[in-house]
Amino acid sequence: MLQIDVVVLAAGMGKRMRSTLPKVLHPLAGKPILSHVLDTARALSPAKICVIYGHGGELVRQTVGNDPDLIWVKQAQQLGTGHAVKQALPCLRKNGITLVLFGDVPLVKSNTLKSLVDKACEDNLALLTVELNNPAGYGRIIRDPQTNRVQAIVEERDALPSQKRIHEINTGIMVLPNMYLESWLDRLSNANTQGEYYLTDIIAMAVNDGVRIETSSPASDWEVVGVNDKIQLSDLERTHQQDVARKLMEQGVTFADPARFDVRGQLVCGNNVEIDVNCIFEGNVRLGDNVKISANCILRNVAISDGSIVHPFSMIEDTEIGENCRVGPYARIRPGTQLADAVHVGNFVEIKNSHIASGSKVNHLSYIGDTEMGRRVNIGAGTITCNYDGAFKYQTIIEDDVFIGSDSQLIAPVTVTKGSTIGAGSTITRDTPEGQLTLSRIKQISIANWKRPEKNKD
Numbered sequence: 001m002l003q004i005d006v007v008v009l010a011a012g013m014g015k016r017m018r019s020t021l022p023k024v025l026h027p028l029a030g031k032p033i034l035s036h037v038l039d040t041a042r043a044l045s046p047a048k049i050c051v052i053y054g055h056g057g058e059l060v061r062q063t064v065g066n067d068p069d070l071i072w073v074k075q076a077q078q079l080g081t082g083h084a085v086k087q088a089l090p091c092l093r094k095n096g097i098t099l100v101l102f103g104d105v106p107l108v109k110s111n112t113l114k115s116l117v118d119k120a121c122e123d124n125l126a127l128l129t130v131e132l133n134n135p136a137g138y139g140r141i142i143r144d145p146q147t148n149r150v151q152a153i154v155e156e157r158d159a160l161p162s163q164k165r166i167h168e169i170n171t172g173i174m175v176l177p178n179m180y181l182e183s184w185l186d187r188l189s190n191a192n193t194q195g196e197y198y199l200t201d202i203i204a205m206a207v208n209d210g211v212r213i214e215t216s217s218p219a220s221d222w223e224v225v226g227v228n229d230k231i232q233l234s235d236l237e238r239t240h241q242q243d244v245a246r247k248l249m250e251q252g253v254t255f256a257d258p259a260r261f262d263v264r265g266q267l268v269c270g271n272n273v274e275i276d277v278n279c280i281f282e283g284n285v286r287l288g289d290n291v292k293i294s295a296n297c298i299l300r301n302v303a304i305s306d307g308s309i310v311h312p313f314s315m316i317e318d319t320e321i322g323e324n325c326r327v328g329p330y331a332r333i334r335p336g337t338q339l340a341d342a343v344h345v346g347n348f349v350e351i352k353n354s355h356i357a358s359g360s361k362v363n364h365l366s367y368i369g370d371t372e373m374g375r376r377v378n379i380g381a382g383t384i385t386c387n388y389d390g391a392f393k394y395q396t397i398i399e400d401d402v403f404i405g406s407d408s409q410l411i412a413p414v415t416v417t418k419g420s421t422i423g424a425g426s427t428i429t430r431d432t433p434e435g436q437l438t439l440s441r442i443k444q445i446s447i448a449n450w451k452r453p454e455k456n457k458d
């Protein structure tokens with residue numbers, strides 16, 4: 001493949017989104033639309049990527065990131081797609097080829113772009129076109145009836161009725177030969193119904209200059225659909241998610257319903273993974289073999305090893321989970337947590353920034369924060385590590401084979417030594433001796449002849 005320059009047109013304001021957020025910053029699968037386009041462009045290892053921005057410019061730059069491979073060029077007034085590409089001219093190499101992408105067409109695949117680029121060379125031009133059942137609104141591809149070669153693109157609003165019947169449309173994505181660009185773009189006129197400098201007018205110029213026009217098509221039509229309003233955005237979101245689900249199913253993942261599933265980042269699955277409905281995967285999530293994720297779970301930057309099960313309504317962030325663990329239902333596992341193998345975390349348990357070694361159980365209604373927990377520990381219901389004094393955080397160490405009775409508070413910093421048993425209802429403020437029962441509890445008393453207060457009966 002020839003090395004390309006990329007120009008991304010992203011200056012339009014996207015009025016129909018009815019939002020103060022610039023159109024290209026609206027998220028699809030948790031990532032700005034424009035970032036999808038840039039990441040796809042990067043997969044082609046371009047010499048440079050020139051982004052034409054306008055509306056909400058600074059915010060767009062900040063959000064998408066000022067990576068060194070991006071050149072930002074402002075188009076102060078949106079005078080048309082041809083005018084937009086012209087702004088990029090100073091950044092383009094004198095020879096070579098330039099791929100034009102739209103910042104609001106997020107789902108185009110890098111393979112589709114690769115085949116298009118493969119059709120281009122330094123002195124021809126390649127257009128990505130598709131045949132649509134309903135071509136309304138798009139520029140039409142005009143071909144010579146004899147040779148079938150492309151002659152021109154006519155915008156819908158400038159098209160003759162006979163041209164409007166053409167189903168082959170311009171996706172807007174094209175590869176242009178740099179050496180002709182300046183002369184073509186300089187000759188564009190805005191004498192058309194929209195008063196814009198149309199990039200599409202360079203096609204007829206190219207034909208005049210004897211430049212060959214090649215075409216190719218995407219594997220799926222939805223790759224070239226643009227986002228103009230919230231309805232199209234939600235349609236594309238579902239299309240994308242079902243595409244992700246389909247790929248995972250091809251790899252053997254079982255979904256209760258692939259239409260109720262969202263990945264906002266990357267999900268990598270081992271063999272025989274099962275995912276129930278309404279789960280959201282954010283950032284980088286890796287699931288090992290035989291992992292089951294039950295309904296309504298949210299996992300963000302999580303790695304789960306073979307055989308572990310996450311029960312319904314659990315939320316897990318920045319966490320590593322070993323093999324054969326049980327988590328949830330209703331577990332909240334916060335950043336910095338590592339569960340080793342065969343750890344059980346039950347309902348209404350919150351764990352933060354803690355390491356829990358193999359075979360330990362925190363099964364009910366507990367808060368474990370900033371804790372180093374050994375193996376085979378049993379934490380009774382309602383146990384709290386009191387890790388915060390209002391200013392500083394402190395660590396709790398719970399060594400191997402400890403048993404903590406229900407409703408205990410461990411006031412950090414504190415160490416519960418190997419084999420300790422803590423009596424239920426204790427408040428532990430000092431390190432406990434190994435192997436002993438420690439408890440801090442008021443002695444139980446009973447008061448004879450005590451009477452409950454009673455209301456006057458008369």
Ligand code: UD1
Nearest residue numbers: 009010011012078079080081084102138139170171172198
């Ligand atoms: C364009 C094509 C049309 C094609 C359609 C595909 C032209 C003249 N027409 O029409 O043939 O079928 O896309 O969707 O090219 N933009 C700028 N600066 C501008 C104008 C536009 O950056 O001055 C950007 C927009 O933000 C958008 C893209 O270019 O990302 C396309 O512009 P838009 O106005 O949507 O073009 P269409 O009229 O849809």
Ligand code: CA
Nearest residue numbers: 104226227228
């Ligand atoms: Ca458009």
